[in-house]
Amino acid sequence: MPNESNHPIEAKLIDLAALRQKSVLFAALSDGEAWELIGLSRQENASARQDIYQVGQIGDSLHIVLEGRVKVSLLSEEGKEAILSILGAGEVFGEMSLFDGDPRSATVTTMEPCRFLVLRRQTFLPFLEKRPQVMLELIAEMSRRLRATNTLVGNLSFLNLSARLARILLNLVQQYGKMSPKGIVIGLKLSQEELGHLVGVSRESVNRQLRLWVESGLIEYTQGTLIVLNSDALFREALAS
Ligand code: CMP
Numbered sequence: 001m002p003n004e005s006n007h008p009i010e011a012k013l014i015d016l017a018a019l020r021q022k023s024v025l026f027a028a029l030s031d032g033e034a035w036e037l038i039g040l041s042r043q044e045n046a047s048a049r050q051d052i053y054q055v056g057q058i059g060d061s062l063h064i065v066l067e068g069r070v071k072v073s074l075l076s077e078e079g080k081e082a083i084l085s086i087l088g089a090g091e092v093f094g095e096m097s098l099f100d101g102d103p104r105s106a107t108v109t110t111m112e113p114c115r116f117l118v119l120r121r122q123t124f125l126p127f128l129e130k131r132p133q134v135m136l137e138l139i140a141e142m143s144r145r146l147r148a149t150n151t152l153v154g155n156l157s158f159l160n161l162s163a164r165l166a167r168i169l170l171n172l173v174q175q176y177g178k179m180s181p182k183g184i185v186i187g188l189k190l191s192q193e194e195l196g197h198l199v200g201v202s203r204e205s206v207n208r209q210l211r212l213w214v215e216s217g218l219i220e221y222t223q224g225t226l227i228v229l230n231s232d233a234l235f236r237e238a239l240a241s
Contacts, residue, residue: 014038014066014117022090023064024137037127041117046110053094053104060101060121062094068114069188072106073197083197084149086111086188088175095138098124111188156200164199165209166237169219173228182220182227189224213237 016034020026026034044063046052053059055074065087072085072093084106087093096105098121128135155164169186176187192210193203213219218234220227228234 019066019090022088023092024090024141025064025092025134026090028134028137029131033131037119038117040123040127041119044116044118046114046116048110048112048114050110051107052110052116053106053108055104055107057104059094059097059104062092062098062119062121062124063108064117064119065089065091065093066115066117069111070108070114071111071194072108074106081197082200083194084152085145086175092138092141095142160240161199161201161205162209162237163240164201165195165206166234168195168198169226169228170231170234170238172226173231177228180227183229184227184231186226186228190226191224 016026016031016038020034026037029037041064043066046068052063052070067089069086069088070093071083072087073081073083075081093108094104097103098119128138155167159167172186172188172190173184177184178187179185190198191203192206195210196203196206199206210219210221213234214221216233218228218230218237220229
């Protein structure tokens with residue numbers, strides 16, 4: 001179980017300026033409102049690979065990521081996984097059940113140790129009702145996610161494996177890429193199995209494609225760390241269908 005805490009000393013550890021930069025929700029609030037919202041929430045810590053929600057569970061709370069990353073996924077009856085999204089600091093999850101009262105629409109699992117702010121429906125909804133600008137930011141964020149999911153479904157339906165994988169890698173470059181003398185290092189360790197879950201194919205298929213790209217000098221891939229050596233060539237792969 002995640003470790004819960006309401007301790008005021010821990011609440012002080014929140015870096016509001018950093019949170020504002022990463023969170024559309026906090027960016028829409030004044031300092032006073034932001035601290036009020038933090039005061040209405042509790043903090044929760046979780047170690048890596050912990051399920052925060054499981055699909056189908058009843059839930060009336062929303063999480064804001066303070067530190068770490070989570071994956072949002074669906075699991076088939078045979079235990080196959082499809083990753084819908086990876087969320088990091090400042091991002092929100094759990095808003096769907098909080099708004100519509102239906103069970104959790106996906107499983108959310110920590111990929112690394114995480115720290116969250118947790119808000120309950122009965123405290124968050126009255127706060128939102130008084131601040132329509134924050135409501136609009138949340139609606140905009142839900143629209144962006146729907147667009148991203150549309151893109152994912154389109155890619156799964158219309159593109160071959162190499163184009164899908166190239167697009168995922170370019171997305172990861174955009175979100176987590178750091179320049180290095182060698183190339184662009186993707187600052188998020190992903191196993192070949194997880195890459196497969198993002199692209200909708202088996203680990204073996206991902207392995208075959210990555211080996212081809214390693215051999216042709218597009219990427220380097222060692223122990224889960226991916227370096228893009230030739231981003232132009234990866235763009236060309238992403239455009240070929
Ligand atoms: P909820 O349904 O309460 O619990 C699971 C959460 O995962 C959901 O709220 C959203 O916050 C998040 N989620 C579900 N589907 C997606 C998606 N397609 N893209 C990004 N996040 C999602």
